[in-house]
Amino acid sequence: MNSTAAGAWTTSATFTPSSVPGGSQQYIEAVRQYQQARNELAQGDSPTVDQALAGKTRATLIRASLHAEGADLIDLAAQSSQQGFNRTSVALTQDDVLVSFNAGTNQVTVHANVKETVRTTIEAGTANEETSDDSSVLARAFVFDAATGRTGLLRSQAAGADRPEGRAGEVNALPTGTSVPSLPGDAVPLPVDQNGYPVETAGARHSDTVAAAVNRPAIATWAVNNAHSEPYDFDNDCANFASKALYHGGGVKMAVPPGALGALTKRQDPRWWYQSWPRRYLSSYSWSAAHNFYLHFVKTRGRASWVSSWANVRVGDLLLIDWHGNNVFGHVSVVSKKSSKSWKGVYYAQHQPTYQWRSLVDGMTAGKKKYPKTKVYAIRVNW
Template sequence: MLGTQEATLVGAREALAPRNQSYVGATSALTEVVAGTDAATGQPVLKATVSETMTIRIDGADQVSENQNAKRFLFSVSGDTVKLQSESDDSQAGQTLSATAAAATQVMATPADAVGPPADETGALTLGTDGFPTGEAPAEGVRTASYAASYINGLGTGSWAYNNTGVKWEYKYDCTNFVSKALYYGGGMKMRSGWYKRDDVWFKNPWWNSWPVKASYTWSAAENLRRHLAWNRPGYFITNVYNVRKGDILFFKYKGDSVYEHAAVVTANYSGRIHMAQHGGPAHTTLDDAIARNKRTSEPITSIVVIRPTGAR
């Protein structure tokens, strides 16, 4: 397993080192294990729910990052030698083995209306050449980006997200559904009814009224929620990492994508070190850790938008 993970682990370690961050501990536990044979190749395959805990030291203080994914391990056999050939997320196992398992890389839960890439990245965090956000710290005693400008309860949004990462998954890719719940239950943002594909609506249907759709696209898909918060509430774009606050919403774009395909909730900001809660990837982690984990993959994070929602009604 370590052999298949080596490049990613080393890459994340090297990326965090210049930021005075390091991994100081890690544990993994496999549960709900099912052994079988790959239908296509006949090779041994093992499916399991993998619970991982990483301890990250940030400026001398330890932060725990937790993750639970459904994994698929494929083995090759040569004589008496058995070798782990590959490790991947397993969405089928995620549906049958664990209600909280999910793919680490998020895509939209429902298709967004076809849109091209933004004309520019105005409104996104400034990323340095190392891929991490940069910004100028405010002068001592100066407060910026106050909550007073927002009608959404940012503290409530962030607290709900932090305390409810274990809430039941309702979609195969549940990131935006989780963020919407935090805005609704924690932040007090009101639902808006209408045609479910429109960007100006935002709602979740109750179970008894779930046909033909369970929720509006803006409730369940990252790009649609981003457009809703940006154009229909509207929200404030936070472009300085030091001004990000608890309850702000993070949107991620990956290499090769024309839209933002993952969302998370900010739970704290310690002098530019952003902590976040999410469905998909580690439930509690830091923005730096999320960027580092993706740097050596085929789809590194290329853009991050932070929106502070306004207009509760």
């Protein structure tokens, strides 16, 4: 079994790699300098793209791409400053770097695991100021045009984004015959402004007592402890990771199909399960895909309730992300930490990419830049 499909291994035809025009090192350096320049703009350290590029030895390779993104990054820095939110990259490295060249397309691709430690501060300059660090890992591919006269970075994408989805596409498909429903009336997204910043008042502080059937703090503990070590079973692994946190950490019981081999043939049923037998990893769609996860826990089984305010989010709750405002959930994360000072201090752990304590403010503002219709809902699993 490979990461995207099950089946027998086969041997390809002989492949002779092409040498990278001008050598690989220039592209590796360009990727590092591109990320550094993006951070300088997003953090407000450089007010213009030209200043962010100053002194960068590979500026020619990244100039066009950075100018295309620059306005959004500069705007993000200005908005963050107004909101008392600071995001600072304190460490940035590239590991497991591989550079390849496709002579047919004249494109060079730098594959790398980008590891970054980010320090976020909420409500800066107030009595509620709080700072938190988080380390992330993201497999990325940086594609350059290497043709003479137009050399430069074309795009940066999650590794594998240009290949067929295979098994990941299978589990993220809605069950056969399922239409996308409207959400129930008590499904209210966590309120944010048009840029993704929290807008509600603090309200009443929540209680951290938990139901006897679910150990919610242990859900978060498992997610934090295993975010970087738990293997990805799917290319899109967010729901699988959240399900593991519920099961292994919180003690949430599986809902298994009846019959000795029922699990092998009823992957689209409304139950919630996984198994590693026989010989390969199998799971229900509700275990491994975000919208199906919602269908099981909220719509079909009623095992979870909605949380509609930032102040009442608890450690161990789940965050469901609707990227396009169409009531389809494309991502799920685990609330891993809650501030004792500020109601804005909600942090989450997840896979795809890997985080332990990412600020939800950071995630929402970045998400809104790419997907303006993004909404985030919180749910609490009760049994």
